[in-house]
Amino acid sequence: MSEEALIKVERASKKYCRSLKRSMLYGVQDVIREVLTLDGNAERLRKNEFWAVDDVSFEVMRGECLGVIGRNGAGKSTLLKLLSGVIPPDKGKLTIRGQVGALIELGAGFHPMLSGRENIYINGAILGLSKKEIDQKFDEIVAFAELSEFIDTPVKFYSSGMYVRLGFAVAAHFRPDLLLVDEVLAVGDLAFRMKCFQHFLDLKNAGSTIVLVSHNMIDVNRVCDRVIVMEGGKKTHDGGVSAGTATYESHLLKTSGPVNERAPNGAASIERVELFDLDGKPQSDFETGDDLLAKVTISAVRNAPQARLIVHVMTPSLGTLGAFSSPHKGFTFDIVPPGVIIRFSIRAMPLLIGSYSLRLNLYGPEIKDFLHTVTNAASFKIVGPPVDTFGYGVCHTVCFEHDWELIEGSTVNGSINSRRSRT
Amino acid sequence: MNSSANNDDSYSSLTADTLTAVVYTPQSTRDQGWHIWRTMIREILNSRELIWRLILRDISVRYRQSVLGYVWAILPPVVTVTIFAFLTDSRIIPISQTSLPYVVYALWSIGVWQLFAGCLTACTNSLISAGPLVTKVNFPKEALVTAAIGQPLFDFLIRLVPIICVFIWYDVTPRWQAVFLPLTLIPSILLALGLGFVLSITNLVLRDVSNILTMALTFGMFLTPALYPPPTSWPFGLINILNPFSPLLIASQDLIVYGSLTMPQAFLFSCLFSILVFLVGWRLFHLTMPRISIHG
Numbered sequence: 003m004s005e006e007a008l009i010k011v012e013r014a015s016k017k018y019c020r021s022l023k024r025s026m027l028y029g030v031q032d033v034i035r036e037v038l039t040l041d042g043n044a045e046r047l048r049k050n051e052f053w054a055v056d057d058v059s060f061e062v063m064r065g066e067c068l069g070v071i072g073r074n075g076a077g078k079s080t081l082l083k084l085l086s087g088v089i090p091p092d093k094g095k096l097t098i099r100g101q102v103g104a105l106i107e108l109g110a111g112f113h114p115m116l117s118g119r120e121n122i123y124i125n126g127a128i129l130g131l132s133k134k135e136i137d138q139k140f141d142e143i144v145a146f147a148e149l150s151e152f153i154d155t156p157v158k159f160y161s162s163g164m165y166v167r168l169g170f171a172v173a174a175h176f177r178p179d180l181l182l183v184d185e186v187l188a189v190g191d192l193a194f195r196m197k198c199f200q201h202f203l204d205l206k207n208a209g210s211t212i213v214l215v216s217h218n219m220i221d222v223n224r225v226c227d228r229v230i231v232m233e234g235g236k237k238t239h240d241g242g243v244s245a246g247t248a249t250y251e252s253h254l255l256k257t258s259g260p261v262n263e264r265a266p267n268g269a270a271s272i273e274r275v276e277l278f279d280l281d282g283k284p285q286s287d288f289e290t291g292d293d294l295l296a297k298v299t300i301s302a303v304r305n306a307p308q309a310r311l312i313v314h315v316m317t318p319s320l321g322t323l324g325a326f327s328s329p330h331k332g333f334t335f336d337i338v339p340p341g342v343i344i345r346f347s348i349r350a351m352p353l354l355i356g357s358y359s360l361r362l363n364l365y366g367p368e369i370k371d372f373l374h375t376v377t378n379a380a381s382f383k384i385v386g387p388p389v390d391t392f393g394y395g396v397c398h399t400v401c402f403e404h405d406w407e408l409i410e411g412s413t414v415n416g417s418i419n420s421r422r423s424r425t
Numbered sequence: 426m427n428s429s430a431n432n433d434d435s436y437s438s439l440t441a442d443t444l445t446a447v448v449y450t451p452q453s454t455r456d457q458g459w460h461i462w463r464t465m466i467r468e469i470l471n472s473r474e475l476i477w478r479l480i481l482r483d484i485s486v487r488y489r490q491s492v493l494g495y496v497w498a499i500l501p502p503v504v505t506v507t508i509f510a511f512l513t514d515s516r517i518i519p520i521s522q523t524s525l526p527y528v529v530y531a532l533w534s535i536g537v538w539q540l541f542a543g544c545l546t547a548c549t550n551s552l553i554s555a556g557p558l559v560t561k562v563n564f565p566k567e568a569l570v571t572a573a574i575g576q577p578l579f580d581f582l583i584r585l586v587p588i589i590c591v592f593i594w595y596d597v598t599p600r601w602q603a604v605f606l607p608l609t610l611i612p613s614i615l616l617a618l619g620l621g622f623v624l625s626i627t628n629l630v631l632r633d634v635s636n637i638l639t640m641a642l643t644f645g646m647f648l649t650p651a652l653y654p655p656p657t658s659w660p661f662g663l664i665n666i667l668n669p670f671s672p673l674l675i676a677s678q679d680l681i682v683y684g685s686l687t688m689p690q691a692f693l694f695s696c697l698f699s700i701l702v703f704l705v706g707w708r709l710f711h712l713t714m715p716r717i718s719i720h721g
Contacts, residue, residue, distance in 0.1 A: 018719070025719075029630045033713045087449055087563040090715045096449040107561035115486045124482055127475040128564055 006099070008180050008211045009062040009085060014094035015235075016055040016080050017047060024050045045093055054080040056235035057094070062228075064179075067202070067212040069222040069243060071250045072232030073257075078215045081232065082106060082184050085213060100179025100211075103129065107184075108169025114158035118149055118168055121157055125172045139175050146197070147171035167194055174201055181205060183214045199225055219247040219319065219356070220398065224391040244355045248383045251357030254318045261377040268373045270302035270309065270337045272364055275380040289386045290355075290401050294348045296380065298362065301341035306366060306373065308334045311344060314361040315353075316377075320399060322361075323353075334367070352401045353384050465567075465711050472568040479568065480575030487576060498580040499587055502539060506531045509652050523654045524682045526595040529588075533681070534651035536584045537674050541613045542642045543577030548621020549638055552629050559629070559718055566714050567707070570625050574614060600684030609677040609692075613670060616699035619706030626710055629717050649674060669695050 019025035028048060047053070055077045062068045070078045083089050084096055086104040111128045112121045122143060126136040136143075144150050147167040157165060174181070181202075202212055202225050216222050222229060222243060229246030231239035231253070239249045264271060278295040279285040288294060298311065310333075314325040328334065328346070335342060359381040364373040389397040396402070488494040510528050512518045523530040551573040552559050552566065559566060592599070628634040646652075648664055655675055656662050665671045672691035679686050686692055 026630050029717060032716050033626075033630075036712055036716060037709060083561070084449065087447065088561060088715075088718055090449050090451060092451055094450075097446050098449070099446045102563070104562065107557045110557045110562050111555075113482055113486055115489050116482060120482070120485075124478050127478040128558065128562060130471070130475075130564065132474055 006064050007061040007097075008064050008099045009060075009213070010097040011058060011060050011085075012095045012097075013057050013059050014055060014084055014091040014096055015053055015057055016077075016084055016089065017051045017092050018054045018080070019048075019051050021050045024048075053235045055084065055091075058232075058235075058237045059094075060230060060237065060240055062211050062213065064211055065206060065209050066228060067206050067214065067226045069226035069229040069246070070213060070215045070232060071217070071219070071222060071229060071246065073254065076232040077235040078232050079106075079184055080235075082182050082213065082215055085180075086182050098180065101130075102180045102182065103173055103176065103178030104182040105170060105173050105184065106182060108166050108173065109157075110169075112157050112165070112169070115156055117156055118144075118147075118153045118160070121168070122172055125169070129173060129176070131176060135176065143168075143171045143175050146175065146201075148194075163191060163194070170198060174198075174205075177205065177208065177210065179210060181210055181212045183212065183216075185215050185217065195221075219251065220391065222247055223389065223397070244388060245385065248355060248357050248385060251318050252381055252383055255357060255359050255378055255381040258378055260379055263375040263377075265372050265374065269304040269306040270300055270341070270364065271374040272362055272376050272379065273299040273301045273341070275299075275360060275362060275376070277380050277382055286382045287385045288351065288382055290353060290384055291350050294351060294382065296346055296348075296360070298344040298346070299341065300337060300344065300364065302337045302339045304339065306337040308367040309337050309373070310334050310365050310367070311346070312363040312365065313346065314363075315348075316359050316361055317356060317399060318359070323358075323399065351384070352403075354389050354396060354399055354401050355384050355386065356399060357381060357383050461708075461711070465707065468565040469567055469571070472565050472571075475564070475568045476572045476575075479572035480579075483572070483576045484579050495583050498583040502532065502535045502584060503587055505652075506535060520653045524678060525597060529591050529595050529597050530654075530678070531652050532588050532591055534649075534674060534678065536581060536588055537610065537613070537677055538646055538649055538651045538670075539584070540577055540581040540610065541617050541670060542645070543580060544574045544614055544617035545621055545624070546635075546638060546642065547573035547577055548618060549624040549628050550635055551621070552625045553632075553635070566718075567622075567710060570621055570710070571618065573621065574618060578614070599681040602680050602684035606677055606680055609673050609680065612696045612699040613673045615703040616669065616673075619699070619701075619703035622703075622706035622710035626713055626717050645670070666691060669698050671695075673699075 019028055028051075058077075058081065060068075070081060072078050080089075082104075083106070084091055085098065086102060086106060087098065088106075109121075109125070111125045113124070116124070122140065123133065123136055127133075144153050147164075147170070149164060149168055152160065152164065157168070160168070183202075199221070202214075206212055206225070212225070214222065214226060226243050228241065229239065229243045230237055231246050231250050233253065238253075239246050262271075276297045276299075277285055278297065279288070280293050280295065282295070285294075296313075300309075310327055310329045312325060312327040314322045316322050328344075335344065359378045361375065361377045362379045363375045365371055366373060389395060391397045488497060491497065493500075506528060509518070509520075509531055513520045513527055520527070525533070548570050551569045555566075555569050558569070624634055624638065645668075648668055649671055650656065650665060651674065655671070656665055672688055672695040675688060676686050676692045679688075
């Protein structure tokens with residue numbers, strides 16, 4: 003594959019208006035300016051306008067799969083619309099090479115009264131295909147969508163999953179140089195999603211470039227070579243996938259920040275939680291299997307005897323993974339003003355690449371003696387080693403210790419015995 | 426050369442070392458000057474297949490969930506004409522002598538009017554009814570507006586059935602020059618298309634447009650000599666001349682009755698006007714569509 007950029011985005015910006023009435027007014031103004039070929043105020047923000055995509059530059063090479071992640075409203079979908087050419091940029095320049103396929107709104111051209119068969123032809127025509135091309139691909143499309151039984155049923159009787167399957171099958175079954183995918187797979191069931199990913203990988207191997215917008219970090223890890231993180235219209239990360247997803251998740255944690263719940267007029271509260279590595283250096287990046295040390299500073303206005311701490315380990319997407327308490331290890335402590343400092347450790351963390359946070363609960367001896375809870379009291383990232391999402395290594399969140407042996411039957415060539423597992 | 430021209434063989438673009446680049450900038454449509462017409466014509470030509478598919482879709486969907494089906498294309502004009510024929514006959518509304526028997530005259534004229542009005546309405550609403558296609562998919566949106574004339578055109582062809590019936594019933598034989606009738610219909614379709622280009626885009630931003638249009642067309646029908654003979658008295662004679670659609674309708678009536686035009690200059694002027702409106706509307710559409718698509 004030659005190293006050529008199919009996408010080249012140079013300082014592109016796009017603005018939107020928050021108010022409907024104003025957007026109508028601006029729309030009319032822009033049209034009049036355009037008609038009179040006056041230079042508009044495209045480069046300035048007018049009242050109620052904001053940059054949905056703000057000064058973004060990047061390139062994507064042939065055969066590369068780029069993931070775009072970010073929170074809702076970060077500008078991901080606007081960026082895809084700029085790439086597909088539906089809307090022009092207000093500033094900057096986009097150069098797109100080759101034929102573009104966009105999976106932005108699946109089944110956008112479907113007519114509810116028409117059968118799946120008729121809709122395939124219309125949707126194909128919208129995508130720029132001739133009848134002959136669709137004829138050739140028709141059986142493949144129907145088979146991929148698993149709709150052969152329902153192909154002559156009006157699509158208004160389709161379930162939402164069937165609808166999306168048909169839309170995906172039509173849009174993905176011609177070979178675009180550049181495929182833009184916007185969070186469209188959320189509706190399909192797991193089997194269909196896996197089929198879609200296989201299809202992406204096949205396209206990628208055949209030299210297509212893919213841009214995938216997703217909120218699902220596992221999906222992004224599965225197919226992308228590179229990730230862009232969008233934040234408030236700006237590009238805040240461009241590079242490795244696991245680093246990007248971890249950046250995004252830790253950003254999610256940071257923006258939510260520590261959340262406090264205090265007992266009214268409580269005797270003591272958690273001031274701060276600091277994380278260190280084994281050598282005592284402040285640290286927020288760890289690897290799977292590392293030890294983590296945490297220092298908890300607690301302040302007090304009155305005595306609080308026999309206090310206990312409970313620690314929850316959480317992820318932004320899965321919630322609480324597990325929790326442990328100090329009394330479990332026979333540790334309770336008396337708090338006296340002005341306060342105390344506690345240290346605890348988590349040994350050999352069985353966590354895979356991603357972002358994690360700690361929630362700490364401070365209690366007296368009984369459950370009614372609740373003092374303070376801090377969610378997102380501290381956060382850390384696991385940055386390595388890499389995971390494997392194709393079923394040849396470990397992936398997702400927890401790293402299990404596992405061993406394998408053959409206890410009955412014979413091996414073909416001893417490969418099962420010889421491939422010892424290692425975690 | 427052009428990426429969209431590669432559709433015949435999508436593999437070829439993958440193996441080709443250099444692909445044609447499309448550049449999007451804030452002024453990309455404006456910078457091309459007069460060459461833009463070449464782009465516009467190419468876009469429309471490349472959309473032939475799509476336009477045809479959309480027309481077939483609209484026609485086949487239109488009456489699918491109804492019992493009477495295509496009768497609905499015929500019934501409204503027949504009812505209108507029946508009412509007016511009754512009102513005229515019983516002298517409630519005094520309408521002066523028409524060049525053809527009244528029912529024949531009115532049914533033909535209403536048919537031509539509804540072809541124009543139908544095209545204009547369909548074009549104006551074409552972008553809104555396309556929904557997410559406008560905001561989410563990149564393809565020449567001219568196809569949506571152009572394809573919208575398919576349905577009214579098809580309805581017109583169906584309406585020819587009752588029209589031919591009344592010609593036979595009243596024993597009216599059109600002049601042989603009636604074969605040139607399409608030449609009077611094409612300008613009115615171009616006029617509707619040109620206005621439709623502008624109105625469809627305006628309608629995306631201001632939904633008032635379709636309501637205003639419905640009202641304007643009701644007025645328009647009575648300002649056009651469809652249910653009465655062309656007026657000559659002040660001020661209706663003037664309105665009749667200023668109305669760009671009237672000469673086209675009158676020309677069609679003339680071809681049937683006399684085989685020659687009674688107002689050739691007005692007809693020629695209307696034709697040129699229609700072509701101009703079409704070209705300007707098309708250009709405006711092409712110019713403003715990218716800016717407006719977010720309102721869809």
